[in-house]
Amino acid sequence: xxxxxxxxxxxxxxxxxxxxxxxxxxxxxxxxxxxxxxxxxxxxxxxxxxxxxxxxxxxxxxxxxxxxxxxxxxxxxxxxxxxxxxxxxxxxxxxxxxxxxxxxxxxxxxxxxxxxxxxxxxxxxxxxxxxxxxxxxxxxxxxxxxxxxxxxxxxxxxxxxxxxxxxxxxxxxxxxxxxxxxxxxxxxxxxxxxxxxxxxxxxxxxxxxxxxxxxxxxxxxxxxxxxxxxxxxxxxxxxxxxxxxxxxxxxxxxxxxxxxxxxxxxxxxxxxxxxxxxxxxxxxxxxxxxxxxxxxxxxxxxxxxxxxxxxxxxxxxxxxxxxxxxxxxxxxxxxxxxxxxxxxxxxxxxxxxxxx
Ligand SMILES: Nc1ncnc2c1ncn2[C@@H]1O[C@H](COP(=O)(O)OP(=O)(O)OP(=O)(O)O)[C@@H](O)[C@H]1O
Numbered sequence: 439x440x441x442x443x444x445x446x447x448x449x450x451x452x453x454x455x456x457x458x459x460x461x462x463x464x465x466x467x468x469x470x471x472x473x474x475x476x477x478x479x480x481x482x483x484x485x486x487x488x489x490x491x492x493x494x495x496x497x498x499x500x501x502x503x504x505x506x507x508x509x510x511x512x513x514x515x516x517x518x519x520x521x522x523x524x525x526x527x528x529x530x531x532x533x534x535x536x537x538x539x540x541x542x543x544x545x546x547x548x549x550x551x552x553x554x555x556x557x558x559x560x561x562x563x564x565x566x567x568x569x570x571x572x573x574x575x576x577x578x579x580x581x582x583x584x585x586x587x588x589x590x591x592x593x594x595x596x597x598x599x600x601x602x603x604x605x606x607x608x609x610x611x612x613x614x615x616x617x618x619x620x621x622x623x624x625x626x627x628x629x630x631x632x633x634x635x636x637x638x639x640x641x642x643x644x645x646x647x648x649x650x651x652x653x654x655x656x657x658x659x660x661x662x663x664x665x666x667x668x669x670x671x672x673x674x675x676x677x678x679x680x681x682x683x684x685x686x687x688x689x690x691x692x693x694x695x696x697x698x699x700x701x702x703x704x705x706x707x708x709x710x711x712x713x714x715x716x717x718x719x720x721x722x723x724x725x726x727x728x729x730x731x732x733x734x735x736x737x738x739x740x741x742x743x744x745x746x747x748x749x750x751x752x753x754x755x756x757x758x759x760x761x762x763x764x765x766x767x768x769x770x771x772x773x774x775x776x777x778x779x780x781x782x783x784x785x786x787x788x789x790x791x792x793x794x
Contacts, residue, residue, distance in 0.1 A: 444478035460489065520574045523711050523739065524704020525567055528695050532558065532575060535693050536670065540579060540624065555693050556663040557671045559632075559686070561678040562697030565740025569630055571697075572672040576626035579670060584626035585610070589634025593652075600635075600652050608659050611669040622668040633677040653682050660690040699738055706731035708739050712746045720753075722773040730779055749778040 443449075447462045465479040479485075491497045517529040536555040539547065558575075560568040576584025592603045611625035635652050663669050673691050675681065685691055700708060709727045734742060753774040 439481060439483070441481045442478055443481060445476075463490070517574075518707055518711060521711050522567060522571060522574060523707030523709075524700040525571060525697070528571065528697065532571070532693075532695060537575070537578065540670075553664070554667060554670070556666070556669055556689070557660055557673070557691040557693070559673045559675070559678065559681075559691035559694045560697060561675050561694065563699060563738060564676050565738035565743075566697040566699060567739045568674045568676075568697050569628070570739075572628045572630075572674055575670075575672065576628060579624040579626050584628050584672075586628045586630060589629065589631035592629075593634050600648075601655055604652065604655050604659060607671075608662070608666075608669070611666055612662075615666050615668050620667065624670065625668055626670045626672065628672045628674060630674045632673040633675045633680040636677075636680045636682065653685060657684050657690060660685070664689060699736055700742075702731050702735075705734050705737060705742060708742050709746070712743055716750075716774065720772060720774055722775040724776045725774065725779065726776060729776075733780075733783060745779065745782055748782045749774055752778045752781060 443462050443465060445462055445465055448459055449462070450457060450459050452458070465476050467476050467479060515529075515533075517523075517526055522529060536558050539552055539554050542550070542552075560572055562568060573584060573586075587603075587607060592600060592607075594600050594603065607627055607629070611622075611627075614622040614625065635656065636649060660671065663671065671691075673681075673685075678694070681691075686694065706727055709730055713721060713725075713727065730745075734745065737745065753772065756778075757772050
């Protein structure tokens, strides 16, 4: 306790008469998972450890992420600490339905005879945090960035290439399950813009046949996921209406979660997240995020991000014209004001689309 550990540090310890060495790969501050790696941290009562065996090691760890994720699975967990604003309901639902079972100890999991949800579809208007949520879920399960593929990159004009791309999607998880069985790590695959496979090739009969074949192949591959306990495929789309029913059946994308434009309290949370790092030093005292949240009805999270970025640019422009005669930039006096935000409110085109 109170021991300081830093990234890269090697530590020897003894357990049941055997000596072990571990190396600290990463130090993450609780509640600041998004602010990147920190160099060192102090071990406290609340510290969670995640051990990963070295490639050359014969040691196997089981139920590794149970402890680290216990906070995330608590009812009162606030997803804002993961950088997700206004999506508490969606987050809680996904945790309950798609994640919880993955933290049940293996023996109990087998006794219960339950199956994990293997396919999750996040759908809703552009910029509402679907990809952000998918990424964070991937990190919760895996402790690292999930594999992301984009529909338009999977689809290829070359004969057989799309099929190969779909096969490749599942290959790592299949190999891992074959090699490590129940001990295989989780494989989270994010299939962004999945509707692209339903739009490929235009409106000819041949294109229709090709699309049907690809959808069939994906459906068959997803059925094969039944045998794989180590996979979670997350489809992301703002055109759920384009996806054929067969992909949405139980066992495939069985859990569907709708995302909508944030309400006022959601917008406030998103603005707080987006300005979190500049809060103390760069935001002028007159900046009122509550008022901004009230005045940004129908803005998506991405549009709020654009608003913050353009307001920062405006403040930069002002600061650089003030200091144009001097060399350098005065960090001390640089402030983003309420006026910067309000000025940027109107030019932004608010895009509202209907989503099925
Ligand atoms: N709920 C949110 N909380 C915090 N940031 C958000 C939220 N929604 C959107 N953002 C910001 O907007 C960016 C874009 O959002 P994201 O890519 O997750 O949207 P999306 O719903 O997947 O959009 P698309 O359908 O266009 O791919 C995010 O990287 C994040 O910075």
